[in-house]
Each structure stands twice: as structure tokens, then as C-alpha cells.
Amino acid sequence: LRVSISSLLAHISQSYQSVTDRYLYSDADDDPTELTLKFSNIREVRLSQSLTAIKELLARAKEEPNYISNFKPHVYQQLIESCDLLLEKIIEARMSGQYFQVWDQDSDNEVTRALLSLRRDSVSSVIFVFYILSNCFRSKNKVPKYLPNPVFSRKKLYDFISKFENMRRWRESHTASAGGMSSTPDKASSLSTTSPVTSDTNNEKSYWTEVHGMAFARAFTDITQELQKVIELSKEILGEELYWETLLVFLL
Numbered sequence: 001l002r003v004s005i006s007s008l009l010a011h012i013s014q015s016y017q018s019v020t021d022r023y024l025y026s027d028a029d030d031d032p033t034e035l036t037l038k039f040s041n042i043r044e045v046r047l048s049q050s051l052t053a054i055k056e057l058l059a060r061a062k063e064e065p066n067y068i069s070n071f072k073p074h075v076y077q078q079l080i081e082s083c084d085l086l087l088e089k090i091i092e093a094r095m096s097g098q099y100f101q102v103w104d105q106d107s108d109n110e111v112t113r114a115l116l117s118l119r120r121d122s123v124s125s126v127i128f129v130f131y132i133l134s135n136c137f138r139s140k141n142k143v144p145k146y147l148p149n150p151v152f153s154r155k156k157l158y159d160f161i162s163k164f165e166n167m168r169r170w171r172e173s174h175t176a177s178a179g180g181m182s183s184t185p186d187k188a189s190s191l192s193t194t195s196p197v198t199s200d201t202n203n204e205k206s207y208w209t210e211v212h213g214m215a216f217a218r219a220f221t222d223i224t225q226e227l228q229k230v231i232e233l234s235k236e237i238l239g240e241e242l243y244w245e246t247l248l249v250f251l252l
Contacts, residue, residue, distance in 0.1 A: 005083075012083060023094065
């Protein structure tokens with residue numbers, strides 16, 4: 001059961017990394033192909049089958065004689081449910097990521113470059129935690145006391161996004177006040193010649209793009225929150241490495 005959990009966490013990490021690589025860091029006009037979507041579906045189905053098999057393995061483990069004094073089936077059950085939720089959120093992120101470009105959500109290229117390192121830190125902290133937990137379950141080692149905090153990395157990213165958004169609004173308000181309410185004839189003529197049907201279509205497309213963008217961001221936030229729960233459950237199963245044990249490992 002322990003080794004199965006290790007493999008499950010490793011595969012979920014790979015799926016998460018694949019989604020971020022394909023949709024969060026995708027190039028412009030690089031939409032996923034049908035083959036890419038098929039491979040994604042195959043991976044997700046296999047992960048779902050793995051979860052089902054681990055649930056059956058846990059059910060059989062409950063009925064076997066208790067050879068391990070500290071075996072906690074209810075904690076394993078919670079851990080499996082959290083992994084199930086993580087997979088669900090990864091699938092949500094993949095599906096939402098097909099209908100919008102992350103870079104289009106930024107106001108300009110300067111904001112994109114400024115947020116690039118923060119997005120990288122947010123994603124890398126999640127992948128690193130998955131890697132550590134997977135290896136701890138496989139090697140029977142205790143979970144390190146101090147791990148990167150994906151929730152904090154995600155919060156830091158959103159704090160900077162909010163800061164840039166406030167700066168953009170401030171610049172727009174000052175530009176509008178300086179320019180007055182006058183409009184050029186070119187703008188007026190362009191507005192008058194715009195078809196109502198085209199305008200409604202563009203508004204609807206922009207609306208659904210924003211909806212999918214919010215769903216994509218929300219899925220990544222939920223993943224970081226649920227991963228924090230996985231860390232706590234893993235510590236309850238494997239134990240938490242004390243400070244002097246961590247220091248001894250580094251010294252050796």
C-alpha cells in the first residue's frame with residue numbers, strides 16, 4: 001500500500017507537470033492537437049484506475065491481521081481521497097486551459113516577464129513537494145519538517161497580480177483625466193461602423209475566455225491547498241523528521 005501511494009503521487013506529479021508545461025507555458029498559437037488530448041485522456045484514465053486499485057488494496061488491508069502497530073487505515077483513506085481530488089483539479093485545469101492563453105490575461109509584456117518567475121516558483125514548489133513525498137513513501141523515510149509552502153507561493157503570485165492590476169487602473173484613470181472625454185473622428189467612425197452582431201460575438205468570446213481563465217486559476221489554487229493537506233496526512237503516516245535528524249543527514 002505504501003509503495004502504491006508512492007507511485008500514485010509520482011504519477012500525479014507528472015500529470016500536473018504535463019498540464020503546466022502544455023498550458024501554463026505554452027507558446028502563442030500552439031494549441032493542443034488531437035493526439036495530445038488523447039494522450040492526456042489515457043493518462044487520466046490510468047490514474048483513475050490506479051486510484052480504484054489502491055482503494056481496493058486498502059479495503060483488503062483492513063481485513064488482514066494487523067502486523068503493523070501504527071497502521072492507520074482512516075488516514076490512508078483521507079490521503080487517497082485527497083489524491084482523487086488532486087486528479088480531479090488537474091483535469092479541470094487541463095480542460096479550461098484549452099480555451100484561453102495565460103499570456104493574454106496579462107495587461108502587457110512587462111507584467112508577463114515580472115510574473116514569470118513567480119509562476120515558476122508556484123509550480124516548482126508543488127512539483128518538489130510531490131517528489132519528496134513520493135520518495136518518503138517509497139523509502140520509509142520520515143517527511144522533512146520544513147518543506148516549500150505551495151500556498152504561500154500562490155499567494156505571493158496573486159499579491160503581485162493585484163499590485164500590477166491596481167497600477168494599470170491608476171494609469172488608465174490618469175490617462176483618461178488628462179485626455180478628457182474627447183474622442184477622435186477615426187474612433188467615432190470605427191465605432192459607428194462596427195456591426196452589433198460582431199460586437200456581441202466578441203463580447204461573448206471574451207466572457208467565456210475570462211470564465212475559463214478563472215476556472216484554470218482556481219483549479220491551480222485548489223491543488224496547492226489540497227497538497228498542503230496531503231503533506232499533513234503524510235506526516236501522520238510516516239512521521240515528521242526532527243530538526244536534528246535533518247541536520248544529521250546534511251552533515252553525513
